[in-house]
Amino acid sequence: MTTSIAADQLRSFVERVERLNEEKKSIxxxxxxxxTEAKGNGYDSKVMKTLIKERAKDREARxxxxxxxxxxxxxxxxx
Amino acid sequence: MTTSIAADQLRSFVERVERLNEEKKSIxxxxxxxxTEAKGNGYDSKVMKTLIKERAKDREARxxxxxxxxxxxxxxxxx
Amino acid sequence: MTTSIAADQLRSFVERVERLNEEKKSIxxxxxxxxTEAKGNGYDSKVMKTLIKERAKDREARxxxxxxxxxxxxxxxxx
Amino acid sequence: MTTSIAADQLRSFVERVERLNEEKKSIxxxxxxxxTEAKGNGYDSKVMKTLIKERAKDREARxxxxxxxxxxxxxxxxx
DNA sequence: CACTGGAAAATGCCGC
DNA sequence: GCGGCATTTTCCAGTG
Numbered sequence: 535m536t537t538s539i540a541a542d543q544l545r546s547f548v549e550r551v552e553r554l555n556e557e558k559k560s561i562x563x564x565x566x567x568x569x570t571e572a573k574g575n576g577y578d579s580k581v582m583k584t585l586i587k588e589r590a591k592d593r594e595a596r597x598x599x600x601x602x603x604x605x606x607x608x609x610x611x612x613x
Numbered sequence: 614m615t616t617s618i619a620a621d622q623l624r625s626f627v628e629r630v631e632r633l634n635e636e637k638k639s640i641x642x643x644x645x646x647x648x649t650e651a652k653g654n655g656y657d658s659k660v661m662k663t664l665i666k667e668r669a670k671d672r673e674a675r676x677x678x679x680x681x682x683x684x685x686x687x688x689x690x691x692x
Numbered sequence: 693m694t695t696s697i698a699a700d701q702l703r704s705f706v707e708r709v710e711r712l713n714e715e716k717k718s719i720x721x722x723x724x725x726x727x728t729e730a731k732g733n734g735y736d737s738k739v740m741k742t743l744i745k746e747r748a749k750d751r752e753a754r755x756x757x758x759x760x761x762x763x764x765x766x767x768x769x770x771x
Numbered sequence: 772m773t774t775s776i777a778a779d780q781l782r783s784f785v786e787r788v789e790r791l792n793e794e795k796k797s798i799x800x801x802x803x804x805x806x807t808e809a810k811g812n813g814y815d816s817k818v819m820k821t822l823i824k825e826r827a828k829d830r831e832a833r834x835x836x837x838x839x840x841x842x843x844x845x846x847x848x849x850x
Numbered sequence: 851c852a853c854t855g856g857a858a859a860a861t862g863c864c865g866c
Numbered sequence: 867g868c869g870g871c872a873t874t875t876t877c878c879a880g881t882g
Contacts, residue, residue: 544661547651551644551665558640562874565633572626580876582623586630645863659864660767662872663760681742688739702819705809709802709823716798723791724880730784738881740781744788799857817859 569579607613648658686692727737765771806816844850 543654544656547647547656548661548665550647551661552668554640554644554647555665558637561633561637561640565630568626568629568633575622577623577626582627582630586627589627589631657767660763663763667760681746684739684742688736701812702814705805705814706819706823706826708805709819710826712798712802712805716795719791719795719798723788726784726787726791733780735781735784740785740788744785744792747789
């Protein structure tokens with residue numbers, strides 16, 4: 535019956551999202567644990583967070599730089 | 614040398630968090646994919662999100678109910 | 693003069709917020725007083741806070757229930 | 772009956788807190804409105820918040836200064 | 851004075 | 867593409 539099939543499909547989608555949400559939460563907890571452990575070793579988690587954000591920004595900048603470089607190379611027929 | 618050891622330890626903590634952040638992002642992307650797929654099957658993602666939130670709330674409520682019961686029992690000296 | 697006018701306007705906004713902040717703080721103090729008084733009458737403020745939170749959640753849940761119903765009706769073309 | 776009286780008293784405390792919570796929420800909403808209005812007039816609410824915090828600190832510092840002054844005056848028999 | 855919980859801010863997402 | 871909204875993260879006060 536069509537309605538039941540639709541219900542099953544919907545349920546399937548919902549459960550997939552729920553499963554992923556759980557995994558996500560589990561990882562967030564792990565991150566918290568790392569900060570707790572770092573704190574126990576005398577590191578300041580606020581500073582660590584700033585550092586990590588900086589590093590992410592740097593990586594991103596480097597990637598973008600590379601993308602631009604490739605764009606130029608393509609434009610100049612160097613690719 | 615002590616400083617180097619500390620640096621290594623800090624680096625280790627930072628890299629663990631970074632790795633976990635990546636995993637988290639990957640899962641977020643997966644969730645987005647599920648919603649996209651669901652949408653392609655005619656489901657309204659806003660409604661789905663509401664539904665999922667409700668289900669989570671229900672689960673949470675059940676857990677909390679027990680916690681409250683225990684709190685009350687403690688307050689009434691029944692523990 | 694434009695700058696002065698802007699300064700006056702900004703000052704007005706700032707003072708309004710400051711006044712409201714004071715009122716808010718005053719109310720927070722009142723709440724604390726109630727808890728202190730309740731405690732003096734043998735009530736456990738932690739339990740009271742849980743109770744109050746629960747009641748708020750119940751009220752909120754009732755409101756949201758109606759919102760969800762409307763969302764579903766809309767999704768099912770019943771609106 | 773004692774239990775009923777206690778229940779009434781508890782209810783009274785709870786309702787007083789709830790009433791105060793509502794007032795507090797109402798004021799928070801008013802504050803938000805002021806920021807919205809300020810934003811509509813071209814002011815940056817983040818900057819405003821910083822400013823207000825600064826002013827609060829200044830006031831506090833001034834009060835403290837005055838308190839110390841009075842302490843000294845008392846010590847010197849000038850009060 | 852450290853810590854949890856709640857408010858505020860920042861970020862990212864969605865619809866228009 | 868942008869503005870509004872929701873989620874996430876950050877901050878701070880209150881508590882023990």
